[in-house]
Amino acid sequence: MSAPTAVRLAGVSKRYPLLTRRGRLHSLKGALLRGELWRLQQEREGFLALSGVDLEVRQGETVAVVGPNGSGKSTLLKLVAGILRPTLGRVEVNGRVTALIELGAGFHPEISGRDNAIVNGMMLGLSRTEIMRRLPEIVEFSGIGEFIDQPVKTYSSGMYVRLGFSVAVTVEPDVLVVDEILAVGDEVFAHRCLDRIARLQRRGAAILLVSHDLGLVEQLAHHGLYLRQGKPVLVGPAAAVVSRYRSDVASEETGAQVAGGNARRWGNGAVSLDGVDLVDAAGRPVRLLSSGEAAAIRIAYTVRQPQEDFVFGVAIHREDGSNVFGTNTELDGWRPERLAGSGEMSLEFPRLELAPGQYLVDAAVHSRAGLAYDYACEVTSFTVSAPVGWPGCYAPRHQWQPRGPAMSPPTG
8 A cells, every 4th residue: 555645746837937127117018917917928938947747755755856957956846845836737745844945044143043943943833842842952963062052143054054954854844855955064964964864764754855966866765856957857766767867967978869768768779678587597587486586687688889888787676666776787896898799698696585576677788977878667577475475675584593482483
């Protein structure tokens, strides 16, 4: 049973009006279109920051929004936070929202960090009694120490962020909206932020975040949304979304052909994946195997343009987008020399120790910089069976050793 929806965007577009320096009454047309008619005219003629975005974030799920500067990422977060309203479409948010978009923006520079924390906490929905009870935790988490009683106008930008984040996460929201929070602050504070975000994930909070740190996106997010010029390029598992974005960036940097294709498969066609199969120990394609059984993922390929820079990669994930396993030849120490003609590449598992359930496989061949020759999402799937319905996705061989309890061992 899937978790309830916390955030839903349906056909969302946002257009910002573009005003001239002379104002709206600089012409007869402007005078005639004053008021509501003028506003509608300006919206039709303004800058389209987002166009046709559909997105769903469920409780307990983390979704990352990636893309170049100016792609509409912050606009999307502001729509979810209620700071902006969509020009078209619908935004639905269920539960209490905390937005970490412009941390400390509501702080008064002349009063102390302590007083600002109290006011900010009350603005986020806590009573004065609640915020006073949580204030020691806020101060400790922020790491500001004795500066908590100094006017915030004396704070560095990092201190602003630390105090703002500390107040915001103390509210324990149902929906957390985060915009590049970890880009400011030292490494120790970044680790504290990650730990607190992980705690919110375990509590079931829905998290929507923007970050240019793609490694962090792969670490934290279940799903991703890739925006470019305000339009969605790909929605899917975080690893696939990051790979598509990296491929496009590599295309731009090298002047190579930009990856074509669709939301499930893309690449410049220099190499094609002709088939991806899960095979058993005898090399026979299978869709069902037992937990702990030997298996391999076999990739058949054809090269159209010989390559000296190439990486083969595989990712396994669950239907909900959660990452299970991923690797590539570069991570495992293989150095490319030449790729030409046709052939096969196999990733072998002496024991595929997965818990029971259905799994999806992504496969790719790309350059070391990430330029996709062929990237196929969910190119195959398989089901794992086990005598016991272990939770999670990892099912290593194990046994219990009681030393004290009187127990009968399992039979069979």
